[in-house]
Amino acid sequence: MNDETLFEEAAELLQQADALLVCAGAGMGVDSGLPDFRGNEGFWRAYPALARAGLNFTEIANPRAFAQDPELAWGFYGHRLQLYRDTVPHEGFALLKAWGERLPNGAAVFTSNVDGQFQAAGFDTVHECHGSIHWLQCLKGCGRPPEPADALRPDIDETACRWRGALPRCACGALLRPNILMFGDGGWDGSRYEAQAVRLQSWLRRCERPLGAWAAEIRVAPGRVAGSNKAPARRWIGPNNEPATPGDPANRPGPSGCDPKGAESVVAPLAGASSPGCAPRLGSSPLGSQRNPGFLPPTLLVVELGAGTAIPSVRRFGEAVVLEGGGRLLRINPREAALPRSLGLSLPMGALAALRGIEAALQRDDQRGG
Numbered sequence: 001m002n003d004e005t006l007f008e009e010a011a012e013l014l015q016q017a018d019a020l021l022v023c024a025g026a027g028m029g030v031d032s033g034l035p036d037f038r039g040n041e042g043f044w045r046a047y048p049a050l051a052r053a054g055l056n057f058t059e060i061a062n063p064r065a066f067a068q069d070p071e072l073a074w075g076f077y078g079h080r081l082q083l084y085r086d087t088v089p090h091e092g093f094a095l096l097k098a099w100g101e102r103l104p105n106g107a108a109v110f111t112s113n114v115d116g117q118f119q120a121a122g123f124d125t126v127h128e129c130h131g132s133i134h135w136l137q138c139l140k141g142c143g144r145p146p147e148p149a150d151a152l153r154p155d156i157d158e159t160a161c162r163w164r165g166a167l168p169r170c171a172c173g174a175l176l177r178p179n180i181l182m183f184g185d186g187g188w189d190g191s192r193y194e195a196q197a198v199r200l201q202s203w204l205r206r207c208e209r210p211l212g213a214w215a216a217e218i219r220v221a222p223g224r225v226a227g228s229n230k231a232p233a234r235r236w237i238g239p240n241n242e243p244a245t246p247g248d249p250a251n252r253p254g255p256s257g258c259d260p261k262g263a264e265s266v267v268a269p270l271a272g273a274s275s276p277g278c279a280p281r282l283g284s285s286p287l288g289s290q291r292n293p294g295f296l297p298p299t300l301l302v303v304e305l306g307a308g309t310a311i312p313s314v315r316r317f318g319e320a321v322v323l324e325g326g327g328r329l330l331r332i333n334p335r336e337a338a339l340p341r342s343l344g345l346s347l348p349m350g351a352l353a354a355l356r357g358i359e360a361a362l363q364r365d366d367q368r369g370g
């Protein structure tokens, strides 16, 4: 199948969807110029001082590194914090956001990336399953909740990969560390991310809802392309045949479970809380299980981007959502694109190239009168 055909098929999946779940791994950030730390060679090219110290990614991304050589560990994380702050999310983030805004249930994100790029791009419902570099926690686990890293101004000797000046300290006097799930990390405070997980589950349950009150206001337009054998695209039409604005909260079903301030306003429990579950807890009713003549069933599209198999949290989550809740999976991955056809469609390429290709296919479709 050539790329154009893949883009057309992917665009069709998107046109048939009610909701967009973005599942992103490190490959999503590569097109913004971020390193993905794939393999020692790439990692050490990005951080030659760590090559000289003989430390690989799993050894520096480790709470032990903060205990043993805090200036070096903070040199690594301080550099990354500044890098992520300075990085502008690539165009693919805006495309995903725009697509989500056209769907009745909008978009949500599940990501292992700690860089905060989805929030920077304006996404509200984001579950960062490995935490965030923009938050800090006590290395000793004194019980104080995580705090934002906003006031932290990294001053790094990049040649030596070492933090200059006073290290960040908790109010208890112990060292602060990034609120990220590291390797061999028994002390990660996952409370912020549990709150994010709750919001994501609430969104998923809303997507899973069989056709409800809002569906009565949203009808599928008849076939729109004369002579086309494609399925008619969904058109969101209000009760008086005016185009509905699915992204408008007024058109959304029920009270929103997605308070944008929810995650931040939650008072975090004490450190040592269990890590957030990565498996979705969907109800027993699969998406679209209750068909209604004249209506298409609600359909969730999972778009997985740059999620590898080495640490498969993101792949597993997206697959589980589709297997347990219904919907389709669009896997975008230049190296590990294998996917059973029954689950969806695979695009063996980078994130930005794929998203641009799909957008172009959507625009061609619109121009044909779709």
Ligand SMILES: [Zn+2]
Binding pocket: 138, 139, 140, 141, 142, 143, 144, 170, 171, 172, 173, 174
């Ligand atoms: Zn403390």
